[in-house]
Amino acid sequence: xxxxxxxxxxxxxxxxxxxxxxxxxxxxxxxxxxxxxxxxxxxxxxxxxxxxxxxxxxxxxxxxxxxxxxxxxxxxxxxxxxxxxxxxxxxxxxxxxxxxxxxxxxxxxxxxxxxxxxxxxxxxxxxxxxxxxxxxxxxxxxxxxxxxxxxxxxxxxxxxxxxxxxxxxxxxxxxxxxxxxxxxxxxxxxxxxxxxxxxxxxxxxxxxxxxxxxxxxxxxxxxxxxxxxxxxxxxxxxxxxxxxxxxxxxxxxxxxxxxxxxxxxxxxxxxxxxxxxxxxxxxxxxxxxxxxxxxxxxxxxxxxxxxxxxxxxxxxxxxxxxxxxxxxxxxxxxxxxxxxxxxxxxxxxxxxxxxxxxxxxxxxxxxxxxxxxxxxxxxxxxxxxxxxxxxxxxxxxxxxxxxxxxxxxxxxxxxxxxxxxxxxxxxxxxxxxxxxxxxxxxxxxxxxxxxxxxxxxxxxxxxxxxxxxxxxxxxxxxxxxxxxxxxxxxxxxxxxxxxxxxxxxxxxxxxxxxxxxxxxxxxxxxxxxxxxxxxxxxxxxxxxxxxxxxxxxxxxxxxxxxxxxxxxxxxxxxxxxxxxxxxxxxxxxxxxxxxxxxxxxxxxxxxxxxxxxxxxxxxx
Amino acid sequence: xxxxxxxxxxxxxxxxxxxxxxxxxxxxxxxxxxxxxxxxxxxxxxxxxxxxxxxxxxxxxxxxxxxxxxxxxxxxxxxxxxxxxxxxxxxxxxxxxxxxxxxxxxxxxxxxxxxxxxxxxxxxxxxxxxxxxxxxxxxxxxxxxxxx
Numbered sequence: 116x117x118x119x120x121x122x123x124x125x126x127x128x129x130x131x132x133x134x135x136x137x138x139x140x141x142x143x144x145x146x147x148x149x150x151x152x153x154x155x156x157x158x159x160x161x162x163x164x165x166x167x168x169x170x171x172x173x174x175x176x177x178x179x180x181x182x183x184x185x186x187x188x189x190x191x192x193x194x195x196x197x198x199x200x201x202x203x204x205x206x207x208x209x210x211x212x213x214x215x216x217x218x219x220x221x222x223x224x225x226x227x228x229x230x231x232x233x234x235x236x237x238x239x240x241x242x243x244x245x246x247x248x249x250x251x252x253x254x255x256x257x258x259x260x261x262x263x264x265x266x267x268x269x270x271x272x273x274x275x276x277x278x279x280x281x282x283x284x285x286x287x288x289x290x291x292x293x294x295x296x297x298x299x300x301x302x303x304x305x306x307x308x309x310x311x312x313x314x315x316x317x318x319x320x321x322x323x324x325x326x327x328x329x330x331x332x333x334x335x336x337x338x339x340x341x342x343x344x345x346x347x348x349x350x351x352x353x354x355x356x357x358x359x360x361x362x363x364x365x366x367x368x369x370x371x372x373x374x375x376x377x378x379x380x381x382x383x384x385x386x387x388x389x390x391x392x393x394x395x396x397x398x399x400x401x402x403x404x405x406x407x408x409x410x411x412x413x414x415x416x417x418x419x420x421x422x423x424x425x426x427x428x429x430x431x432x433x434x435x436x437x438x439x440x441x442x443x444x445x446x447x448x449x450x451x452x453x454x455x456x457x458x459x460x461x462x463x464x465x466x467x468x469x470x471x472x473x474x475x476x477x478x479x480x481x482x483x484x485x486x487x488x489x490x491x492x493x494x495x496x497x498x499x500x501x502x503x504x505x506x507x508x509x510x511x512x513x514x515x516x517x518x519x520x521x522x523x524x525x526x527x528x529x530x531x532x533x534x535x536x537x538x539x540x541x542x543x544x545x546x547x548x549x550x551x552x553x554x555x556x557x558x559x560x561x562x563x564x565x566x567x568x569x570x571x572x573x574x575x576x577x578x579x580x581x582x583x584x585x586x587x588x589x590x591x592x593x594x595x596x597x598x599x600x601x602x603x604x605x606x607x608x609x610x611x612x613x614x615x616x617x618x619x620x621x622x623x624x625x626x627x628x629x630x631x632x633x634x635x636x637x638x639x640x641x642x643x644x645x646x647x648x649x650x651x652x653x654x655x656x657x658x659x660x661x662x663x664x665x666x667x668x669x670x671x672x673x674x675x676x677x678x679x680x681x682x683x684x685x686x687x688x689x690x691x692x693x694x695x696x697x698x699x700x701x702x703x704x705x706x707x708x709x710x711x712x713x714x715x716x717x718x719x720x721x722x723x724x725x726x727x728x729x730x731x732x733x734x735x
Numbered sequence: 736x737x738x739x740x741x742x743x744x745x746x747x748x749x750x751x752x753x754x755x756x757x758x759x760x761x762x763x764x765x766x767x768x769x770x771x772x773x774x775x776x777x778x779x780x781x782x783x784x785x786x787x788x789x790x791x792x793x794x795x796x797x798x799x800x801x802x803x804x805x806x807x808x809x810x811x812x813x814x815x816x817x818x819x820x821x822x823x824x825x826x827x828x829x830x831x832x833x834x835x836x837x838x839x840x841x842x843x844x845x846x847x848x849x850x851x852x853x854x855x856x857x858x859x860x861x862x863x864x865x866x867x868x869x870x871x872x873x874x875x876x877x878x879x880x881x882x883x
Contacts, residue, residue: 591793626845635856636849639795644807645845 479504
């Protein structure tokens with residue numbers, strides 16, 4: 116039975132022509148929409164990070180009576196208070212986790228608590244409650260002088276916001292993960308004023324791949340976050356050093372040796388953190404007591420060396436701007452190592468990224484002073500060795516040489532050191548990888564449970580990429596309906612189905628755009644007259660390689676997905692961007708899987724994953 | 736202004752006047768006979784099947800009594816048109832037709848198909864044009880009748 120034809124009004128037809136013109140000239144593709152979201156995430160991620168900073172400063176004021184830096188605050192405290200504040204802070208942080216765990220474990224959660232897990236193996240959803248508990252706990256630890264970085268919570272918060280954005284957008288899992296990755300990049304960038312390193316941190320360490328498809332949004336999120344942070348705090352580099360200069364090309368030799376040495380020492384540092392963690396886990400005390408003990412150890416050290424308090428940023432700054440001698444640096448290095456191990460081992464929420472930077476710098480500085488003593492003819496500058504050491508140690512500990520090179524460059528804005536830095540970072544990484552297979556961030560995933568990780572790997576399939584309920588038209592839809600649907604939705608192709616949703620073909624906007632202003636066609640042409648019956652389609656049973664091949668047959672951003680090639684029932688559509696992000700993730704997984712593989716047999720996965728892990732995660 | 740390809744399609748069209756048929760099916764079959772020797776038709780049976788299938792869904796018909804059964808099918812290598820003029824109205828499922836335009840279009844020629852259909856649908860709504868067309872006896876006259 117022929118359908119009555121609905122005609123387009125002249126005004127609607129003019130609107131349609133305008134829309135088609137806009138779509139043709141300014142159409143936002145899926146990739147561009149992702150970029151817009153990345154910018155939004157970058158902005159709000161930076162604001163979230165800033166809010167966390169302010170909250171930390173306020174709590175620090177309550178505990179110490181000072182708004183200045185954490186080290187200065189502790190230097191001005193009486194000795195008893197230097198001990199009491201970190202102890203009380205550890206206790207409060209532990210109590211927050213303890214009560215938080217009890218609260219959250221009563222609620223069955225499908226989302227994860229950690230942004231790294233959300234990006235690599237999860238579904239891109241981060242639990243709000245668990246993140247809140249971790250953030251409050253981190254606030255207590257960090258504001259009371261714990262030797263741990265606030266970068267972890269900053270990244271966690273911006274990733275949480277990105278996770279919300281992903282849910283709001285209702286996109287498939289790879290896109291959600293990618294948005295969380297943008298949040299993480301924004302967090303790193305705003306924490307260190309380092310947009311390039313922020314993007315590469317996530318690409319190299321978490322995604323394990325540097326693909327333009329995924330890197331572009333990461334870069335944009337990082338840059339927007341950095342600009343936002345700079346608008347608040349100014350644009351200076353965190354550890355800018357005075358003019359640095361190499362006096363001899365022969366210095367390349369001791370620099371290379373330093374890279375190798377730090378490559379040997381980084382696994383020792385990681386081992387120290389693990390041992391400390393094991394030691395605390397043997398204590399038969401509840402988490403609040405353990406964290407109070409961790410705080411007490413930091414407080415005990417702070418009585419003599421208040422410089423160990425905080426993430427190490429002040430210490431690092433002093434290292435480059437005060438003329439400390441060999442002994443002072445050695446003592447502070449040992450004190451900082453002890454304080455960081457105690458804080459980390461006790462289960463405080465936070466990161467060891469900045470402490471790692473200080474430890475690398477201090478080792479490099481000591482090495483530079485030794486070179487100066489042994490080879491005065493080279494006129495080595497220990498500052499340079501400190502900066503290069505920072506990068507080499509970070510590279511060796513994190514297993515991410517590109518990120519380490521970029522990070523140190525952005526922190527110092529010194530180009531002079533870059534060639535030497537690159538060599539030292541690469542040597543450090545290769546040397547470290549002889550002894551270390553998991554690096555700093557394999558640990559985080561391991562803690563979240565290798566079994567869970569592996570099961571997630573198996574579960575991710577083509578089905579996760581399908582967007583359900585695509586816009587369709589019946590085969591007898593009039594040309595007016597076709598035009599109206601193109602006006603209503605921003606698609607380049609409309610799918611045509613029969614009464615039982617069997618996929619019949621697709622109408623291309625490109626084919627019909629020149630005729631959309633012809634009212635005479637509205638009643639004589641129907642959808643089946645202008646559809647392409649041979650439009651490529653994909654079944655979930657086919658692999659991703661086949662999907663890629665089919666995308667190459669068309670310039671469409673999406674492909675229709677049918678249940679199988681017999682019934683051809685349309686069940687959804689798949690986007691090229693989602694597929695590429697998915698494949699980029701797949702590419703990185705074998706490496707991540709290897710990182711956690713050795714522990715699958717050794718250590719059973721912890722139960723109750725929805726509960727807060729009493730540990731620093733992410734950007735450590 | 737007529738599109739060059741549309742003009743070419745109409746210039747090579749077969750012309751039947753008078754079209755003697757008592758029903759929609761007879762009219763279409765009679766017009767299809769004109770294509771038996773057309774080199775652009777690769778498979779006449781398939782073309783016929785596709786046209787009748789299309790007629791079942793939503794037969795294109797203009798209020799002035801113009802029917803244009805058509806199909807996009809790979810059974811033709813280029814656009815083929817047959818013009819049929821019937822002094823006696825032929826009963827179609829949606830009305831009585833006095834002018835029948837049978838069109839076959841290759842699947843890939845979407846733009847050409849829309850251009851041709853648009854041209855015909857636009858001009859065949861005017862009563863004067865239609866009257867002029869009804870009086871034509873060959874394709875040259877038929878084409879000339881479109882001129883204002």
